[in-house]
Amino acid sequence: MLWLDGIRVVEGDFTLSADMALRPGERIAVIGPSGAGKSTLLDVIAGFRAPQAGRVQWDGHDLTSVVPGKRPVGMLFQDNNLFPHLSVERNLALALRPGGGRLSEADHDHMALALHSVGLRGMGSRRPGALSGGQHSRAALARVLVQDRPVLLLDEPFAALGPALKVEMLDLVTQVAGAAKALVVLVTHDPADARRFAERVVLVADGVAFAPMDTTELFANPPEALRDYLG
Numbered sequence: 003m004l005w006l007d008g009i010r011v012v013e014g015d016f017t018l019s020a021d022m023a024l025r026p027g028e029r030i031a032v033i034g035p036s037g038a039g040k041s042t043l044l045d046v047i048a049g050f051r052a053p054q055a056g057r058v059q060w061d062g063h064d065l066t067s068v069v070p071g072k073r074p075v076g077m078l079f080q081d082n083n084l085f086p087h088l089s090v091e092r093n094l095a096l097a098l099r100p101g102g103g104r105l106s107e108a109d110h111d112h113m114a115l116a117l118h119s120v121g122l123r124g125m126g127s128r129r130p131g132a133l134s135g136g137q138h139s140r141a142a143l144a145r146v147l148v149q150d151r152p153v154l155l156l157d158e159p160f161a162a163l164g165p166a167l168k169v170e171m172l173d174l175v176t177q178v179a180g181a182a183k184a185l186v187v188l189v190t191h192d193p194a195d196a197r198r199f200a201e202r203v204v205l206v207a208d209g210v211a212f213a214p215m216d217t218t219e220l221f222a223n224p225p226e227a228l229r230d231y232l233g
């Protein structure tokens with residue numbers, strides 16, 4: 003379980019409070035107005051931002067003072083570009099062994115499996131410039147998957163893709179994260195993404211990241227803050 007316990011972030015006029023528990027393996031969407039604090043919430047979980055109060059816990063371990071690289075968290079951003087001068091496989095290798103070092107046969111098998119799972123089997127030797135937009139997104143997803151982290155944070159990773167490709171990628175994330183039993187937290191501006199992807203939704207508005215609500219119930223009976231956001 004990922005616990006956000008009494009989290010409070012304050013920066014000038016901006017405040018964000020969060021108290022919630024997210025279950026292993028579930029798919030969460032984070033929605034809310036621009037500037038409400040969706041990315042801030044992910045940054046607190048990932049450790050890029052220290053809250054002024056509260057604790058982040060995973061599986062009973064307090065992560066609050068753990069550096070980002072040591073947290074059980076993988077992240078995928080929209081601009082999370084692959085290194086253009088390295089092959090896809092070298093990009094994956096860097097994610098697997100950030101400090102360098104020789105890759106074992108098991109590591110190579112692991113990378114091949116990650117590429118296979120995102121539909122890029124046999125494309126490991128290509129450079130990112132030789133991939134289509136959709137393939138690029140798949141490679142970036144493989145790079146996160148190869149790290150085998152039980153929590154995946156996705157900050158609008160597919161916003162630049164066309165609608166059909168975005169749906170394809172969301173379904174792929176559902177499939178691969180399901181196989182890995184990873185908790186996925188997806189920030190999106192598109193309520194349709196939340197409906198398609200998420201079992202539960204965290205609404206961020208008015209300084210609060212509200213505890214997750216069942217997606218179907220939330221959209222069937224939206225609270226005022228969501229009605230304001232949906233317009």
Ligand SMILES: Nc1ncnc2c1ncn2[C@@H]1O[C@H](COP(=O)(O)OP(=O)(O)OP(=O)(O)O)[C@@H](O)[C@H]1O
Nearest residue numbers: 013016034035036037038039040041042043191206
């Ligand atoms: N590096 C920073 N320094 C100061 N303020 C920041 C910084 N990054 C974000 N903010 C502010 O923190 C608040 C929350 O930003 P955040 O990016 O978390 O919102 P968001 O909901 O993800 O927005 P969007 O949907 O536009 O991406 C905003 O008021 C923003 O201006």
